[in-house]
Amino acid sequence: MSIAASVLDAVRAEAALQGGGRVTRAGLRIGELSGVAVESLRFCLEVLVADTELAALGFEIEFAPWTRRCRGCAAVFRVTDARPACTACGSGDTEAAGGDQMELSFLELEEP
Amino acid sequence: MLVPLERKVLNENDRIAATLRQRFQRNGTFCLNLISSPGSGKTALLERTLAGFDAARRVAVLTGDIQTDNDARRLARYGFPVRQISTGGACHLDARMVERHLTDWPVDELEILFLENVGNLVCPTSYDLGEEARAVLLSVTEGEDKPLKYPATFHHADLMVLNKIDLLPYVPFSMELARENARRVQPEIEILEVSCTSGEGLERWNDWIERHL
Ligand SMILES: Nc1nc2c(ncn2[C@@H]2O[C@H](COP(=O)(O)OP(=O)(O)O)[C@@H](O)[C@H]2O)c(=O)[nH]1
Ligand SMILES: [Mg+2]
Ligand SMILES: [Zn+2]
Numbered sequence: 616m617s618i619a620a621s622v623l624d625a626v627r628a629e630a631a632l633q634g635g636g637r638v639t640r641a642g643l644r645i646g647e648l649s650g651v652a653v654e655s656l657r658f659c660l661e662v663l664v665a666d667t668e669l670a671a672l673g674f675e676i677e678f679a680p681w682t683r684r685c686r687g688c689a690a691v692f693r694v695t696d697a698r699p700a701c702t703a704c705g706s707g708d709t710e711a712a713g714g715d716q717m718e719l720s721f722l723e724l725e726e727p
Numbered sequence: 728m729l730v731p732l733e734r735k736v737l738n739e740n741d742r743i744a745a746t747l748r749q750r751f752q753r754n755g756t757f758c759l760n761l762i763s764s765p766g767s768g769k770t771a772l773l774e775r776t777l778a779g780f781d782a783a784r785r786v787a788v789l790t791g792d793i794q795t796d797n798d799a800r801r802l803a804r805y806g807f808p809v810r811q812i813s814t815g816g817a818c819h820l821d822a823r824m825v826e827r828h829l830t831d832w833p834v835d836e837l838e839i840l841f842l843e844n845v846g847n848l849v850c851p852t853s854y855d856l857g858e859e860a861r862a863v864l865l866s867v868t869e870g871e872d873k874p875l876k877y878p879a880t881f882h883h884a885d886l887m888v889l890n891k892i893d894l895l896p897y898v899p900f901s902m903e904l905a906r907e908n909a910r911r912v913q914p915e916i917e918i919l920e921v922s923c924t925s926g927e928g929l930e931r932w933n934d935w936i937e938r939h940l
Contacts, residue, residue, distance in 0.1 A: 617817055618853065621736050633730055643736070650852030650879035681878070697875050697911040709914070711882070717853065719734040726728060 618651055618717070619659035623669065625719045636724035640673045647681040648714035681714035740854055743822035747829075747857025751840070757939045758840045760856050762880065763864035765846030768890040770798045771923035772864065772932070773841055777805035779933060785836055789828055790843040791820040798843060808832065819850035822857055838940055848873065852880045860939060866891040868898055871905040874912045881912040886919065886935065893922040 622643065630638045645651050653676050664670050681694040685701035691712050692702040700707045735741060751758045761769045773788060780786055787808040790798045799811035810832070812824050820842060834840070842858060844851040863884040865873055868891060874881040881887065887909045889902065902920065909916050919935060921928035 617819070617821070617850070618736065621739070624739070625734055625736050629730070629732060629734055633728075636728065642732075648879045648882050650849055650883075652849075697878060697908070699911055699914050707914075715879075715883075717736045719732050719736060721732055722730045724728050724730065 616659050616663075619656055619663050622656075622660060622719070623663055626669065626672070626722065629719060629722055630724060633722065633724055634727040636727035638669065638672055638722055638724050640675060640721075640723035642720035642722075643674060643676045644679050644716045644718045644720045645676055646679040646714040646716040649717045651717060653678060677720065679714060679716045682712040683709040684712040685709050737853060737855075740822045743826055744855035744857040747822060747826060748859070750835070751857060751859065754835045754837070755940075756834070756837045756840050757860075757936070758842065758856070758858045759936075759939075760842045760844060760851075760858035760861045761864065762844045762848070762851045762861065762884070763846065763866075764848045764869060767846075767864040767866040767869065768923050769843045769846070769864055770801055772888065772890065772921070773802055773843060774805070775923050775926070775929055776841075776933070776936070777802065777807055779929070780805075780807070782806055784838065785833075786839045786841070787832070787834075787837055788841045788843065789820075789825060791824070791845040793818065793845060814845055817850075818845055818847045819854050820844050820856055821854045825856050839936065848877045848880050852877075852883055860885045862886040862888055864888045864890050865905065867894050867900040867902075867905075871901055871908055874905070874908040878912045881909055881916065884913060884916055886917045888932065889918065889920045891922060891924070892920050892927060893925045 626641050645653055682691055684691045686708040687706040688704045690703035699709055763769050788802050789810050791812045796811040799809050802809040810828050812828050861884050906918050919931050921932055
């Protein structure tokens with residue numbers, strides 16, 4: 616719920632920065648390691664926008680997978696089944712590369 | 728009009744957390760964020776830790792709770808400053824709550840500040856509190872699969888404390904598997920095994936803290 620409220624704060628703040636036009640769509644990028652479950656976020660957003668000026672706003676939520684980078688061959692690979700070893704060369708020497716995003720990725724606005 | 732953005736949803740929290748972190752670093756305060764399910768033993772571990780400290784040490788605790796102040800009362804018995812953060816329903820602490828509860832406190836003189844997060848293995852994960860290190864507690868009654876079920880939580884932790892090892896004879900729990908699961912999610916995680924009841928392993932926990940001062 617707090618995350619959803621922060622999403623709406625971010626939408627309102629960015630919309631104001633863009634001239635204050637009515638927001639029709641908003642994009643979110645949510646990483647697999649962000650600690651946020653996309654379905655419950657979607658539900659909370661719907662509850663929070665009801666009866667506000669954002670009631671008609673549609674959210675497009677893009678899922679950003681958990682990735683690591685190989686220190687040996689530099690491949691960036693998706694981590695499946697929590698296996699940290701490089702999927703290209705098999706090396707176990709890998710580092711975190713992505714999946715913690717929780718970002719507003721775009722806004723679609725009507726001309727103010 | 729389509730406007731591409733890269734705005735972090737929690738940028739306001741992150742900004743406050745960064746200010747707190749700078750302040751802790753400037754003053755040499757080691758700030759530790761303790762996260763676990765309800766009942767894993769966060770308060771028990773802090774009680775044991777405070778009980779072992781010399782009274783002259785500059786240590787303080789902020790403890791988060793949705794409703795009650797039981798934990799704050801348990802912790803206040805050891806003579807160190809303790810403050811309750813009532814989150815009023817929120818299932819996690821955020822940086823602003825921490826900042827607000829540090830006003831008119833001798834924060835800048837502290838060597839250690841413990842933050843006991845609200846008992847929850849999910850929501851606290853996303854909120855940076857300005858801590859220098861993050862510890863996740865997992866007790867042996869919870870099952871070895873927790874790191875795989877909550878990868879975000881363990882991925883962002885520096886330390887996993889396996890607690891209640893005094894109960895190992897009575898519950899099916901493989902320490903080896905728990906360690907392996909945590910390292911799959913976070914290969915760099917440190918792991919300690921303790922019992923807050925028997926006191927086993929607490930020396931290494933204390934050493935871990937002292938190493939960060
Ligand atoms: N057997 C056993 N019980 C423990 C241990 N640590 C904590 N407990 C018990 O677990 C319960 C929950 O502990 P508490 O510290 O309140 O957990 P918190 O919710 O994470 O703060 C209490 O009844 C503690 O006495 C331990 O190492 N062994
Ligand atoms: Mg507690
Ligand atoms: Zn590789």
